Amino acid sequence: MNNFFISEPPFAAPARRLVTLLNKGLHFLKPGYQLTAAPNPVVDMNTLEQRINYFHLLDATLAAQIPGDVIELGCFTGQCALLFQKVLQMHHSDKMLHLYDSFETQFTLQGNVANVLERNFALAGLPMPVLHKGYFQQTLPSQLPARICFTHIDCGFGADALAHKEVMLHCLQTVYPRLSKGAVCVLMDYHDRRSGAIGHDVNPGVKLACDEFLASKPEQLVALYGNQISHAFFRKVAD
Ligand SMILES: C[S@@+](CC[C@H](N)C(=O)[O-])C[C@H]1O[C@@H](n2cnc3c(N)ncnc32)[C@H](O)[C@@H]1O
Known part of the structure; x- marks a missing residue:
């Protein structure tokens, strides 16, 4: 394997x-x-430490039998999504993996992003996820599953912080009501120097959006060590 x-x-x-x-x-x-x-930020979308975090967060969510599907908002060519699908397979889970992306950001990739993602899943011998092509403003919430047990929000692509904050807020506002009790929401690029984060604050809009959104919610953000790139998560307190 x-x-x-x-x-x-x-x-x-x-x-x-x-x-x-x-x-x-x-x-x-x-x-x-x-x-x-060190990850090359142009081609490596996450660090080894972050992958270990994803593995354990999703593994624990599945072991706890939290209801709902797994989703990722911002999948690009599927580096994280491949790992999520492997963990689902390891658990013999019948949960669906839903991926959302405009597939219009190329970074340095040549060719069609969605085709590369599909090829990566085929090469890894993993079941094809459900792709939701389009901007989140069009696909969310209408194409979200009714219940969600795990979500990864990773939609940074170099936009200015306030524009990114607006996209993040739309993601949080639409996904949050569908998170089951105990569901995990992982927030890529959440960088809080006060919590001891090292590395780069590559997308400051994430912290702006998350802090504002969660200020009125019972959930607590947990900052995770990600080495060169930070991230954080919260666990939903109630349905
Ligand atoms: C950093 S990449 C995601 C990397 C991915 N998680 C991985 O593991 O490879 C960010 C993605 O978010 C997508 N994105 C950003 N804003 C978006 C929006 N408003 N609607 C749809 N997709 C968006 C971009 O197209 C890009 O593919």
Whole structure:
């Protein structure tokens, strides 16, 4: 079976091989530490630490049998989504994975983003998720499942902070009422220096939106260590 945490297309493979080689050399010098490859923000959409967080959050949600489907708002070519589908498969779950994206942001990718995502799922031998193509303003809430047990909101693409905040608020306002009691909502790029986050505040609109939205809600945000990129989550208190 493929590794849970290295499920993306082989963008980062050359860097990983170089780091492995250097670590072999370091092993003989016994410096007491090893190198890890920093994610390339252009092609690596998440860090190894974040993948470990996703794995455990989704695994625990499924083990607790929280009702509803799994969704991701902002899937691009599916690096996170591949991991989510693998965890669902590991649990023999009949929950659906729904992915939402305009599929119009290319970053540095050549070609059709949705086609690349579908190819990645086929190459990984994983069931195809349900794709909802279009801007969130059109697809949410009308195309959301009735109940949700886990959501990943990851819609940063370099827009200015206030524009991104508005998109985030729309996502939160439409998804929140459908989260089951105990459901997990993971917020990519939530960066709170006061909580000890390191790395870069790549999308400050996330914190602006989440803090404003959750101010009137009983849920508490938990900042997670993500190494070079921050994120956070909350667990829904009631249906
Ligand atoms: C950082 S990428 C997501 C990376 C993805 N989670 C992964 O693991 O590969 C952000 C995505 O959000 C999408 N996006 C941003 N704003 C959007 C909007 N208003 N409606 C639909 N998609 C949007 C972009 O098209 C882009 O693919």
